[in-house]
Amino acid sequence: MATSATLPKxxxxxxxxxxxxxxxxxxxxxxxxxxxxxxxxxxAQRLLKRRALAEEAVQDAFVLIWRHAARFDPxxxxxxxxxxxxxxxxxxxxxxxxxxxxxxxxxxxxQTASEEDDxxxxxxxxxxxxxxxxxxxxxxxxxxxxVLLAFVQGLTHGEIAGRLKLPIGxxxxxxxxxxxxLKECLG
Amino acid sequence: MSPSPDMxxxxxxxxxxxxxxxxxxxxxxxxAAFERRLEADAELAASVERWRQHxxxxxxxxxxxxxxxxxxxxxxxxLAAITPLAARPAATTAPVPPIPSSGSRFSDxxxxxxxxxxxxxxGALATLxxxxxxxxxxDRARRQPVMVAVLLTExxxxxxxxxxxxxxxxxxxxLQAIAVPEGKALEIWTLWDRAVGPRxxxxxxxPRATALRLDQLPLGANQLFEITLEPATxxxxxxxxxxxxxxxxxxxxx
Numbered sequence: 043m044a045t046s047a048t049l050p051k052x053x054x055x056x057x058x059x060x061x062x063x064x065x066x067x068x069x070x071x072x073x074x075x076x077x078x079x080x081x082x083x084x085x086a087q088r089l090l091k092r093r094a095l096a097e098e099a100v101q102d103a104f105v106l107i108w109r110h111a112a113r114f115d116p117x118x119x120x121x122x123x124x125x126x127x128x129x130x131x132x133x134x135x136x137x138x139x140x141x142x143x144x145x146x147x148x149x150x151x152x153q154t155a156s157e158e159d160d161x162x163x164x165x166x167x168x169x170x171x172x173x174x175x176x177x178x179x180x181x182x183x184x185x186x187x188x189v190l191l192a193f194v195q196g197l198t199h200g201e202i203a204g205r206l207k208l209p210i211g212x213x214x215x216x217x218x219x220x221x222x223x224l225k226e227c228l229g
Numbered sequence: 230m231s232p233s234p235d236m237x238x239x240x241x242x243x244x245x246x247x248x249x250x251x252x253x254x255x256x257x258x259x260x261a262a263f264e265r266r267l268e269a270d271a272e273l274a275a276s277v278e279r280w281r282q283h284x285x286x287x288x289x290x291x292x293x294x295x296x297x298x299x300x301x302x303x304x305x306x307x308l309a310a311i312t313p314l315a316a317r318p319a320a321t322t323a324p325v326p327p328i329p330s331s332g333s334r335f336s337d338x339x340x341x342x343x344x345x346x347x348x349x350x351x352g353a354l355a356t357l358x359x360x361x362x363x364x365x366x367x368d369r370a371r372r373q374p375v376m377v378a379v380l381l382t383e384x385x386x387x388x389x390x391x392x393x394x395x396x397x398x399x400x401x402x403x404l405q406a407i408a409v410p411e412g413k414a415l416e417i418w419t420l421w422d423r424a425v426g427p428r429x430x431x432x433x434x435x436p437r438a439t440a441l442r443l444d445q446l447p448l449g450a451n452q453l454f455e456i457t458l459e460p461a462t463x464x465x466x467x468x469x470x471x472x473x474x475x476x477x478x479x480x481x482x483x
Binding site for chain 1: 241244245248249251252253254256274275278279281282283284285286287288289290291292293294295296297300301303304305307308433434435437438442
Protein backbone atom coordinates (compact mmCIF):
# COMPACT_ATOMS: atom_id res chain seq x y z
CA MET A 43 0.00 0.00 0.00
CA ALA A 44 1.41 3.38 -0.96
CA THR A 45 0.63 4.91 2.41
CA SER A 46 2.27 2.10 4.37
CA ALA A 47 3.68 3.50 7.58
CA THR A 48 6.72 1.30 7.42
CA LEU A 49 9.78 0.81 5.35
CA PRO A 50 9.24 -2.07 2.95
CA LYS A 51 12.29 -3.89 4.31
CA UNK A 52 11.02 -3.78 7.87
CA UNK A 53 7.57 -4.88 6.73
CA UNK A 54 8.79 -7.89 4.81
CA UNK A 55 11.04 -8.90 7.71
CA UNK A 56 8.05 -8.93 10.04
CA UNK A 57 6.05 -10.97 7.56
CA UNK A 58 8.86 -13.49 7.10
CA UNK A 59 9.16 -13.75 10.89
CA UNK A 60 5.41 -14.35 11.21
CA UNK A 61 5.63 -17.20 8.70
CA UNK A 62 8.49 -18.70 10.72
CA UNK A 63 6.45 -18.32 13.94
CA UNK A 64 3.63 -20.24 12.30
CA UNK A 65 6.00 -23.14 11.76
CA UNK A 66 7.12 -23.08 15.39
CA UNK A 67 10.31 -20.99 15.25
CA UNK A 68 10.57 -19.18 18.59
CA UNK A 69 13.64 -17.24 17.47
CA UNK A 70 11.45 -15.58 14.86
CA UNK A 71 9.15 -14.33 17.61
CA UNK A 72 12.21 -13.03 19.45
CA UNK A 73 13.22 -11.11 16.31
CA UNK A 74 9.82 -9.41 16.22
CA UNK A 75 10.18 -8.70 19.94
CA UNK A 76 13.59 -7.13 19.47
CA UNK A 77 12.40 -4.99 16.59
CA UNK A 78 9.04 -3.86 17.94
CA UNK A 79 8.61 -4.38 21.69
CA UNK A 80 9.84 -0.93 22.74
CA UNK A 81 7.47 0.85 20.36
CA UNK A 82 4.67 -1.52 21.31
CA UNK A 83 5.24 -0.74 24.97
CA UNK A 84 5.07 2.97 24.13
CA UNK A 85 1.72 2.48 22.39
CA ALA A 86 0.38 0.36 25.27
CA GLN A 87 1.62 2.87 27.83
CA ARG A 88 -0.31 5.68 26.13
CA LEU A 89 -3.47 3.60 26.34
CA LEU A 90 -3.03 2.08 29.79
CA LYS A 91 -0.98 4.78 31.57
CA ARG A 92 0.47 2.24 34.03
CA ARG A 93 3.72 0.59 33.15
CA ALA A 94 2.84 -2.80 34.68
CA LEU A 95 -0.40 -3.00 32.71
CA ALA A 96 1.33 -1.86 29.53
CA GLU A 97 3.88 -4.65 29.92
CA GLU A 98 1.07 -7.13 30.43
CA ALA A 99 -0.55 -5.99 27.21
CA VAL A 100 2.73 -6.47 25.34
CA GLN A 101 3.22 -9.88 26.96
CA ASP A 102 -0.28 -10.99 25.99
CA ALA A 103 0.18 -9.59 22.49
CA PHE A 104 3.32 -11.68 21.90
CA VAL A 105 1.63 -14.82 23.17
CA LEU A 106 -1.31 -14.12 20.83
CA ILE A 107 1.03 -13.38 17.90
CA TRP A 108 2.68 -16.73 18.51
CA ARG A 109 -0.58 -18.61 18.80
CA HIS A 110 -2.23 -17.02 15.80
CA ALA A 111 0.74 -16.50 13.47
CA ALA A 112 -0.65 -19.15 11.12
CA ARG A 113 -3.77 -17.03 10.68
CA PHE A 114 -1.87 -14.00 9.45
CA ASP A 115 -2.75 -13.49 5.80
CA PRO A 116 -0.44 -11.15 3.85
CA UNK A 117 -3.17 -10.80 1.22
CA UNK A 118 -5.34 -9.00 3.73
CA UNK A 119 -2.84 -6.59 5.24
CA UNK A 120 0.68 -5.95 6.42
CA UNK A 121 2.35 -7.92 9.19
CA UNK A 122 3.09 -4.76 11.10
CA UNK A 123 -0.50 -3.53 11.19
CA UNK A 124 -1.52 -7.07 12.18
CA UNK A 125 0.72 -7.15 15.26
CA UNK A 126 -0.25 -3.63 16.30
CA UNK A 127 -3.92 -4.49 15.87
CA UNK A 128 -3.41 -7.45 18.24
CA UNK A 129 -1.60 -5.21 20.72
CA UNK A 130 -4.25 -2.48 20.57
CA UNK A 131 -7.13 -4.94 20.95
CA UNK A 132 -5.45 -6.51 23.95
CA UNK A 133 -4.61 -3.15 25.53
CA UNK A 134 -8.16 -1.87 24.98
CA UNK A 135 -9.72 -4.92 26.55
CA UNK A 136 -7.41 -4.62 29.56
CA UNK A 137 -8.36 -0.94 29.73
CA UNK A 138 -12.10 -1.70 29.66
CA UNK A 139 -11.72 -4.56 32.16
CA UNK A 140 -9.74 -2.35 34.48
CA UNK A 141 -12.46 0.23 34.43
CA UNK A 142 -15.01 -2.44 35.25
CA UNK A 143 -13.07 -4.03 38.08
CA UNK A 144 -11.23 -0.93 39.24
CA UNK A 145 -11.08 -0.62 43.00
CA UNK A 146 -8.74 2.33 43.35
CA UNK A 147 -10.06 5.87 43.55
CA UNK A 148 -8.36 6.83 40.32
CA UNK A 149 -9.60 4.69 37.44
CA UNK A 150 -7.12 4.25 34.63
CA UNK A 151 -8.99 6.57 32.30
CA UNK A 152 -8.95 9.41 34.82
CA GLN A 153 -5.24 9.20 35.37
CA THR A 154 -3.45 12.13 33.97
CA ALA A 155 -2.09 11.44 30.57
CA SER A 156 1.38 12.78 30.06
CA GLU A 157 1.65 15.87 27.91
CA GLU A 158 3.29 13.65 25.34
CA ASP A 159 -0.10 12.05 24.70
CA ASP A 160 -1.87 15.36 24.29
CA UNK A 161 -3.56 15.51 20.85
CA UNK A 162 -1.66 18.58 19.62
CA UNK A 163 1.68 17.14 20.78
CA UNK A 164 0.93 13.95 18.90
CA UNK A 165 -0.01 16.06 15.85
CA UNK A 166 3.34 17.85 16.00
CA UNK A 167 5.16 14.52 16.00
CA UNK A 168 3.28 13.11 13.03
CA UNK A 169 5.51 12.81 10.06
CA UNK A 170 5.01 15.53 7.45
CA UNK A 171 5.31 12.83 4.85
CA UNK A 172 2.10 11.16 5.94
CA UNK A 173 -1.15 11.85 4.19
CA UNK A 174 -2.86 11.46 7.55
CA UNK A 175 -1.19 14.57 8.93
CA UNK A 176 -2.30 16.81 6.09
CA UNK A 177 -5.83 15.42 6.31
CA UNK A 178 -6.06 15.80 10.10
CA UNK A 179 -4.88 19.40 9.70
CA UNK A 180 -7.94 20.11 7.61
CA UNK A 181 -10.24 19.24 10.52
CA UNK A 182 -11.16 21.88 13.11
CA UNK A 183 -8.77 21.55 16.06
CA UNK A 184 -11.33 20.26 18.55
CA UNK A 185 -12.63 17.57 16.19
CA UNK A 186 -9.12 16.46 15.30
CA UNK A 187 -8.37 16.31 19.03
CA UNK A 188 -11.33 13.98 19.62
CA VAL A 189 -10.15 11.52 16.97
CA LEU A 190 -6.66 11.53 18.48
CA LEU A 191 -7.94 11.13 22.06
CA ALA A 192 -9.84 8.03 21.01
CA PHE A 193 -6.93 6.46 19.17
CA VAL A 194 -4.00 7.49 21.37
CA GLN A 195 -5.57 7.23 24.82
CA GLY A 196 -8.35 4.74 24.12
CA LEU A 197 -11.09 7.01 25.42
CA THR A 198 -14.70 5.97 24.79
CA HIS A 199 -17.40 8.24 23.37
CA GLY A 200 -18.66 8.79 26.93
CA GLU A 201 -15.23 9.64 28.32
CA ILE A 202 -14.54 12.12 25.54
CA ALA A 203 -17.95 13.71 26.14
CA GLY A 204 -17.19 13.96 29.87
CA ARG A 205 -13.75 15.41 29.35
CA LEU A 206 -14.83 18.01 26.82
CA LYS A 207 -18.21 18.70 28.47
CA LEU A 208 -20.07 17.96 25.28
CA PRO A 209 -23.24 15.89 24.82
CA ILE A 210 -22.36 12.30 23.86
CA GLY A 211 -24.52 12.54 20.71
CA UNK A 212 -22.44 15.50 19.55
CA UNK A 213 -19.21 13.57 20.14
CA UNK A 214 -20.52 10.59 18.20
CA UNK A 215 -21.65 12.62 15.22
CA UNK A 216 -18.45 14.71 15.15
CA UNK A 217 -16.33 11.57 15.11
CA UNK A 218 -18.42 10.07 12.35
CA UNK A 219 -18.18 13.24 10.26
CA UNK A 220 -14.46 13.58 10.97
CA UNK A 221 -13.90 10.01 9.80
CA UNK A 222 -15.82 10.62 6.60
CA UNK A 223 -13.89 13.84 5.96
CA LEU A 224 -10.62 11.97 6.59
CA LYS A 225 -11.69 9.20 4.29
CA GLU A 226 -12.53 11.72 1.57
CA CYS A 227 -9.15 13.43 2.01
CA LEU A 228 -7.10 10.24 2.24
CA GLY A 229 -8.77 8.87 -0.86
CA MET B 230 -27.39 1.10 17.04
CA SER B 231 -25.24 -0.33 14.32
CA PRO B 232 -26.97 -1.73 11.28
CA SER B 233 -28.08 -5.33 11.56
CA PRO B 234 -25.49 -7.81 10.31
CA ASP B 235 -27.68 -8.84 7.40
CA MET B 236 -28.21 -5.36 6.00
CA UNK B 237 -25.74 -4.24 3.37
CA UNK B 238 -23.75 -1.15 4.37
CA UNK B 239 -23.42 1.88 2.14
CA UNK B 240 -19.76 2.68 1.36
CA UNK B 241 -19.74 5.62 3.76
CA UNK B 242 -21.42 3.65 6.54
CA UNK B 243 -18.83 0.97 5.99
CA UNK B 244 -15.89 3.36 6.18
CA UNK B 245 -17.26 5.23 9.19
CA UNK B 246 -17.93 1.99 11.07
CA UNK B 247 -14.51 0.57 10.15
CA UNK B 248 -12.91 3.84 11.30
CA UNK B 249 -14.75 3.73 14.64
CA UNK B 250 -13.62 0.14 15.09
CA UNK B 251 -9.97 1.01 14.43
CA UNK B 252 -10.24 3.98 16.81
CA UNK B 253 -11.41 1.53 19.48
CA UNK B 254 -14.83 3.13 19.83
CA UNK B 255 -17.03 0.09 19.25
CA UNK B 256 -17.96 -1.71 22.43
CA UNK B 257 -20.12 -4.53 23.71
CA UNK B 258 -22.83 -5.77 21.37
CA UNK B 259 -21.83 -3.33 18.60
CA UNK B 260 -18.27 -4.64 18.70
CA ALA B 261 -19.39 -8.28 18.65
CA ALA B 262 -21.72 -7.60 15.69
CA PHE B 263 -18.96 -5.76 13.86
CA GLU B 264 -16.48 -8.57 14.34
CA ARG B 265 -19.00 -11.12 13.06
CA ARG B 266 -19.58 -9.02 9.98
CA LEU B 267 -15.86 -8.52 9.49
CA GLU B 268 -15.31 -12.25 9.07
CA ALA B 269 -17.62 -12.41 6.08
CA ASP B 270 -17.33 -8.96 4.48
CA ALA B 271 -14.10 -8.55 2.51
CA GLU B 272 -14.80 -4.90 1.67
CA LEU B 273 -15.25 -4.10 5.33
CA ALA B 274 -12.00 -5.93 6.14
CA ALA B 275 -10.22 -3.92 3.43
CA SER B 276 -11.58 -0.69 4.87
CA VAL B 277 -10.35 -1.69 8.36
CA GLU B 278 -6.90 -2.43 6.94
CA ARG B 279 -6.78 0.97 5.18
CA TRP B 280 -7.61 2.79 8.41
CA ARG B 281 -4.99 0.75 10.27
CA GLN B 282 -2.37 1.65 7.68
CA HIS B 283 -3.18 5.35 8.00
CA UNK B 284 -3.41 5.41 11.80
CA UNK B 285 -0.16 3.43 12.05
CA UNK B 286 1.48 6.84 11.56
CA UNK B 287 0.07 7.84 14.95
CA UNK B 288 1.40 4.70 16.67
CA UNK B 289 4.76 5.54 15.12
CA UNK B 290 4.81 8.73 17.24
CA UNK B 291 4.68 6.73 20.49
CA UNK B 292 7.92 6.91 22.46
CA UNK B 293 9.99 3.71 22.36
CA UNK B 294 10.12 2.39 25.93
CA UNK B 295 12.58 -0.47 26.44
CA UNK B 296 10.68 -3.26 28.25
CA UNK B 297 12.00 -4.56 31.53
CA UNK B 298 14.43 -7.47 31.07
CA UNK B 299 11.92 -9.90 32.66
CA UNK B 300 9.27 -9.31 30.00
CA UNK B 301 10.75 -11.64 27.40
CA UNK B 302 11.24 -14.32 30.07
CA UNK B 303 7.59 -14.02 31.08
CA UNK B 304 6.59 -14.45 27.44
CA UNK B 305 8.80 -17.53 27.11
CA UNK B 306 7.28 -18.99 30.27
CA UNK B 307 3.81 -18.57 28.82
CA LEU B 308 4.87 -20.07 25.50
CA ALA B 309 6.25 -23.09 27.32
CA ALA B 310 2.88 -23.59 28.99
CA ILE B 311 1.03 -23.59 25.68
CA THR B 312 3.44 -25.81 23.80
CA PRO B 313 1.61 -29.00 22.88
CA LEU B 314 2.06 -31.68 25.48
CA ALA B 315 4.21 -34.59 24.49
CA ALA B 316 3.04 -38.08 25.39
CA ARG B 317 0.79 -37.40 28.30
CA PRO B 318 0.28 -40.44 30.53
CA ALA B 319 -3.09 -42.05 29.92
CA ALA B 320 -5.77 -41.23 32.45
CA THR B 321 -5.59 -43.54 35.38
CA THR B 322 -7.72 -44.21 38.37
CA ALA B 323 -4.77 -45.09 40.59
CA PRO B 324 -6.01 -44.71 44.13
CA VAL B 325 -2.66 -43.45 45.40
CA PRO B 326 -1.63 -40.01 44.18
CA PRO B 327 1.98 -39.69 43.10
CA ILE B 328 4.15 -38.06 45.71
CA PRO B 329 6.20 -35.36 44.06
CA SER B 330 9.74 -34.78 45.19
CA SER B 331 8.86 -31.33 46.45
CA GLY B 332 7.47 -32.86 49.63
CA SER B 333 4.05 -33.07 51.13
CA ARG B 334 2.66 -29.82 49.80
CA PHE B 335 1.27 -31.45 46.68
CA SER B 336 -0.51 -34.26 48.48
CA ASP B 337 -1.94 -31.81 51.00
CA UNK B 338 -3.13 -29.72 48.14
CA UNK B 339 -4.69 -32.68 46.41
CA UNK B 340 -6.29 -34.10 49.53
CA UNK B 341 -7.86 -30.80 50.37
CA UNK B 342 -9.49 -30.84 46.95
CA UNK B 343 -12.31 -32.95 48.30
CA UNK B 344 -12.98 -30.39 50.95
CA UNK B 345 -13.02 -27.72 48.34
CA UNK B 346 -15.20 -29.69 46.01
CA UNK B 347 -17.77 -29.83 48.80
CA UNK B 348 -17.47 -26.11 49.30
CA UNK B 349 -17.91 -25.50 45.61
CA UNK B 350 -21.06 -27.61 45.55
CA UNK B 351 -22.39 -25.70 48.52
CA GLY B 352 -21.79 -22.62 46.45
CA ALA B 353 -23.75 -23.98 43.51
CA LEU B 354 -26.54 -21.48 43.91
CA ALA B 355 -24.02 -18.66 44.09
CA THR B 356 -22.41 -20.10 40.95
CA LEU B 357 -25.61 -19.87 38.98
CA UNK B 358 -26.40 -16.37 40.19
CA UNK B 359 -22.89 -15.20 39.40
CA UNK B 360 -22.88 -16.84 36.01
CA UNK B 361 -26.17 -15.16 35.18
CA UNK B 362 -25.02 -11.70 36.20
CA UNK B 363 -21.55 -11.99 34.71
CA UNK B 364 -22.76 -13.05 31.31
CA UNK B 365 -24.30 -9.62 30.89
CA UNK B 366 -21.01 -7.97 31.71
CA UNK B 367 -18.98 -9.87 29.16
CA ASP B 368 -18.00 -8.45 25.85
CA ARG B 369 -19.37 -11.50 24.11
CA ALA B 370 -22.61 -11.36 25.97
CA ARG B 371 -24.39 -13.53 23.46
CA ARG B 372 -22.39 -16.59 24.43
CA GLN B 373 -23.42 -18.56 27.47
CA PRO B 374 -20.71 -20.34 29.38
CA VAL B 375 -20.92 -24.12 29.16
CA MET B 376 -19.30 -24.64 32.54
CA VAL B 377 -18.57 -22.35 35.43
CA ALA B 378 -16.20 -22.73 38.36
CA VAL B 379 -16.36 -20.35 41.31
CA LEU B 380 -12.96 -20.12 42.95
CA LEU B 381 -13.29 -19.68 46.70
CA THR B 382 -10.73 -18.45 49.18
CA GLU B 383 -9.96 -20.30 52.35
CA UNK B 384 -12.64 -18.22 54.03
CA UNK B 385 -15.21 -19.22 51.40
CA UNK B 386 -15.23 -15.86 49.69
CA UNK B 387 -15.78 -16.10 45.92
CA UNK B 388 -12.54 -14.64 44.56
CA UNK B 389 -12.88 -15.45 40.85
CA UNK B 390 -15.01 -17.25 38.30
CA UNK B 391 -13.79 -19.46 35.48
CA UNK B 392 -16.14 -19.69 32.51
CA UNK B 393 -15.73 -22.20 29.71
CA UNK B 394 -17.38 -21.67 26.33
CA UNK B 395 -18.54 -23.94 23.56
CA UNK B 396 -15.86 -22.64 21.18
CA UNK B 397 -13.13 -23.78 23.58
CA UNK B 398 -12.42 -20.40 25.14
CA UNK B 399 -11.89 -20.41 28.87
CA UNK B 400 -11.72 -17.19 30.82
CA UNK B 401 -11.18 -16.19 34.40
CA UNK B 402 -12.87 -13.16 35.88
CA UNK B 403 -11.69 -11.89 39.26
CA LEU B 404 -14.41 -10.98 41.74
CA GLN B 405 -12.17 -9.66 44.49
CA ALA B 406 -9.16 -7.41 44.69
CA ILE B 407 -6.22 -9.70 45.43
CA ALA B 408 -3.09 -8.05 46.75
CA VAL B 409 -0.05 -9.26 44.80
CA PRO B 410 3.30 -8.39 46.44
CA GLU B 411 6.11 -6.90 44.39
CA GLY B 412 7.96 -9.54 42.37
CA LYS B 413 5.05 -11.98 42.58
CA ALA B 414 2.33 -12.99 40.18
CA LEU B 415 -0.88 -15.00 40.23
CA GLU B 416 -0.60 -18.32 38.46
CA ILE B 417 -3.70 -20.22 37.43
CA TRP B 418 -3.68 -24.01 37.36
CA THR B 419 -6.00 -26.72 36.30
CA LEU B 420 -6.08 -30.34 37.40
CA TRP B 421 -8.12 -32.97 35.62
CA ASP B 422 -6.18 -36.06 36.50
CA ARG B 423 -4.12 -36.59 39.61
CA ALA B 424 -1.76 -38.87 37.70
CA VAL B 425 -0.84 -36.00 35.41
CA GLY B 426 -0.81 -33.33 38.05
CA PRO B 427 -1.73 -29.67 37.80
CA ARG B 428 -0.93 -27.70 34.66
CA UNK B 429 -0.33 -23.97 34.46
CA UNK B 430 -2.91 -22.21 32.29
CA UNK B 431 -2.19 -18.56 32.98
CA UNK B 432 0.07 -16.08 34.73
CA UNK B 433 -1.08 -12.57 35.58
CA UNK B 434 0.55 -9.78 37.53
CA UNK B 435 -2.62 -8.56 39.11
CA PRO B 436 -6.20 -9.75 39.15
CA ARG B 437 -7.93 -9.02 35.88
CA ALA B 438 -10.16 -10.83 33.43
CA THR B 439 -7.91 -13.11 31.45
CA ALA B 440 -8.15 -15.82 28.84
CA LEU B 441 -6.85 -19.14 30.12
CA ARG B 442 -4.75 -21.22 27.77
CA LEU B 443 -5.98 -24.76 27.91
CA ASP B 444 -5.26 -25.62 24.28
CA GLN B 445 -4.98 -29.41 24.11
CA LEU B 446 -5.69 -29.93 27.79
CA PRO B 447 -8.90 -31.79 28.59
CA LEU B 448 -11.79 -29.89 30.06
CA GLY B 449 -14.70 -31.45 31.89
CA ALA B 450 -17.06 -31.14 34.81
CA ASN B 451 -15.54 -31.33 38.27
CA GLN B 452 -12.21 -30.13 36.96
CA LEU B 453 -10.19 -28.15 39.47
CA PHE B 454 -9.03 -24.60 38.83
CA GLU B 455 -6.84 -22.87 41.35
CA ILE B 456 -4.88 -19.65 41.75
CA THR B 457 -1.55 -19.60 43.60
CA LEU B 458 0.91 -16.87 44.40
CA GLU B 459 4.16 -17.50 42.52
CA PRO B 460 7.32 -15.64 41.50
CA ALA B 461 6.69 -13.02 38.80
CA THR B 462 8.05 -15.34 36.12
CA UNK B 463 5.81 -18.21 37.21
CA UNK B 464 6.41 -21.25 39.35
CA UNK B 465 10.05 -22.39 38.98
CA UNK B 466 9.04 -26.07 39.21
CA UNK B 467 6.06 -26.12 36.87
CA UNK B 468 3.93 -27.12 39.87
CA UNK B 469 2.16 -24.85 42.36
CA UNK B 470 4.71 -23.77 44.96
CA UNK B 471 3.13 -20.74 46.61
CA UNK B 472 0.11 -20.28 48.83
CA UNK B 473 -3.29 -21.10 47.33
CA UNK B 474 -5.34 -17.94 46.84
CA UNK B 475 -8.55 -19.59 45.71
CA UNK B 476 -9.80 -22.78 44.11
CA UNK B 477 -12.94 -24.42 42.83
CA UNK B 478 -14.23 -27.04 40.42
CA UNK B 479 -16.28 -26.72 37.27
CA UNK B 480 -20.02 -27.35 37.13
CA UNK B 481 -22.25 -27.54 34.10
CA UNK B 482 -24.21 -24.32 33.56
CA UNK B 483 -27.94 -24.90 33.11
